[in-house]
Amino acid sequence: MNLRRIFEEHPERRYIMFGGKGGLGKTTFSAATAYWLASQGKKVLVFSVDPQASLSDIFQRDIFGKGPVQIMENLWAQEIDADQHIKAYQEEIRRKILDMYGFDSIPDEIEQYIQAASAEPAMEESAIFDAVVDIVVEGKYDYYIYDLVPLGHALYYLSMAKVYDEWINKITKLREEMREYEEMVARLKRQKETEEDRILSELQYIRGRINASSRILTDKEKTAFFFVIVPEEMILIDTRKAAELFARFDVPISGYVVNRVVPRELLNQNIPPYLRNRIQMQEKYLRQIDEMFGNQVVARVPELERDVTGLEMISRLAGIMYGK
Amino acid sequence: MHVGLLNTLCDVLYGMAIHDQVRALTRHRGNLEHLFVLISFGDLVGVPILPPYYGMRLLPFLAPLLNNWKRRVLRERDVTDALF
Numbered sequence: 001m002n003l004r005r006i007f008e009e010h011p012e013r014r015y016i017m018f019g020g021k022g023g024l025g026k027t028t029f030s031a032a033t034a035y036w037l038a039s040q041g042k043k044v045l046v047f048s049v050d051p052q053a054s055l056s057d058i059f060q061r062d063i064f065g066k067g068p069v070q071i072m073e074n075l076w077a078q079e080i081d082a083d084q085h086i087k088a089y090q091e092e093i094r095r096k097i098l099d100m101y102g103f104d105s106i107p108d109e110i111e112q113y114i115q116a117a118s119a120e121p122a123m124e125e126s127a128i129f130d131a132v133v134d135i136v137v138e139g140k141y142d143y144y145i146y147d148l149v150p151l152g153h154a155l156y157y158l159s160m161a162k163v164y165d166e167w168i169n170k171i172t173k174l175r176e177e178m179r180e181y182e183e184m185v186a187r188l189k190r191q192k193e194t195e196e197d198r199i200l201s202e203l204q205y206i207r208g209r210i211n212a213s214s215r216i217l218t219d220k221e222k223t224a225f226f227f228v229i230v231p232e233e234m235i236l237i238d239t240r241k242a243a244e245l246f247a248r249f250d251v252p253i254s255g256y257v258v259n260r261v262v263p264r265e266l267l268n269q270n271i272p273p274y275l276r277n278r279i280q281m282q283e284k285y286l287r288q289i290d291e292m293f294g295n296q297v298v299a300r301v302p303e304l305e306r307d308v309t310g311l312e313m314i315s316r317l318a319g320i321m322y323g324k
Numbered sequence: 325m326h327v328g329l330l331n332t333l334c335d336v337l338y339g340m341a342i343h344d345q346v347r348a349l350t351r352h353r354g355n356l357e358h359l360f361v362l363i364s365f366g367d368l369v370g371v372p373i374l375p376p377y378y379g380m381r382l383l384p385f386l387a388p389l390l391n392n393w394k395r396r397v398l399r400e401r402d403v404t405d406a407l408f
Contacts, residue, residue, distance in 0.1 A: 109391065110387055170363075188349075
């Protein structure tokens with residue numbers, strides 16, 4: 001299997017993700033893939049939700065919190081500023097309370113709750129994934145390339161979404177039960193219909209959002225998830241564990257991309273033992289990778305002589321990954 | 325005159341037959357609401373149940389209830405509570 005064929009044979013896979021431990025090349029591959037797709041005439045958005053995002057660095061443009069920024073023809077990049085998103089969200093809630101009850105200011109206790117809630121660790125993940133729903137649901141692009149935060153966060157969010165979903169189901173039922181009582185009372189008192197329960201409709205909206213965000217990660221038809229690995233023992237052990245976890249949450253894994261492979265051809269040259277050892281070590285792990293993942297290994301990307309930043313290097317890497 | 329009499333009769337009948345039922349139903353609904361707010365905003369009394377991001381969307385609708393609710397959860401209880 002190779003990377004290019006996956007894209008050609010599955011044009012319906014429009015949400016592309018590269019996942020893996022930190023620092024293995026997720027952002028680099030996201031950028032190169034975005035570049036390649038854009039140069040094929042597809043409209044592409046590559047976006048990151050990482051607070052320490054590096055899309056700005058790789059494209060050498062400051063795009064943090066600025067919405068989609070056009071990098072070249074057909075290619076846009078966006079870094080989501082979670083803090084800003086949370087602030088806007090809090091403000092929306094405050095506005096609503098003021099409008100609904102005609103208060104001049106938010107009652108202290110409610111303000112305290114809003115502040116405390118926003119300090120929760122889950123807040124940021126939720127805000128990020130919620131922002132992603134907005135971006136993806138809009139559907140303006142042919143491809144969405146999702147520069148994932150390190151594995152843990154995505155898994156955390158997926159499991160949180162599951163728990164959330166169950167709780168929302170439970171309290172929706174509770175709310176429905178309350179409504180039945182209300183209606184019974186109204187009937188006994190021969191009142192007209194009770195007014196619509198806005199909390200119930202809000203709960204349904206929430207459930208819709210949660211499902212939409214976890215669907216983006218787990219949609220078998222539209223999502224292609226690639227693991228980025230390097231030929232090193234610890235990475236292999238970790239990746240295997242992570243792959244099992246992802247499988248448990250139904251994340252469809254499209255393949256493994258091996259990064260930082262030192263070119264074997266160097267062995268024919270007069271090279272120091274240090275480098276020779278590295279190459280031999282890598283060979284051992286590359287064999288292991290092939291045994292472990294078989295034809296799911298979709299690309300081997302060599303260690304380049306310099307880091308990948310700027311469009312010129314990105315273009316070169318795209319050529320290596322997808323062919324000219 | 326007759327209409328007034330009829331209305332009074334209706335009220336008396338309502339009081340005799342239905343009022344208690346309405347009261348019980350309303351009370352039960354109140355209990356459910358109590359539980360509902362606890363699940364959604366347990367944080368307020370130190371019982372975090374639902375993660376707050378989406379829960380916050382419910383805040384505008386429940387804001388007027390919160391003070392009474394907190395008083396109700398945190399008040400002291402004794403055996404006579406069971407009687408009423």
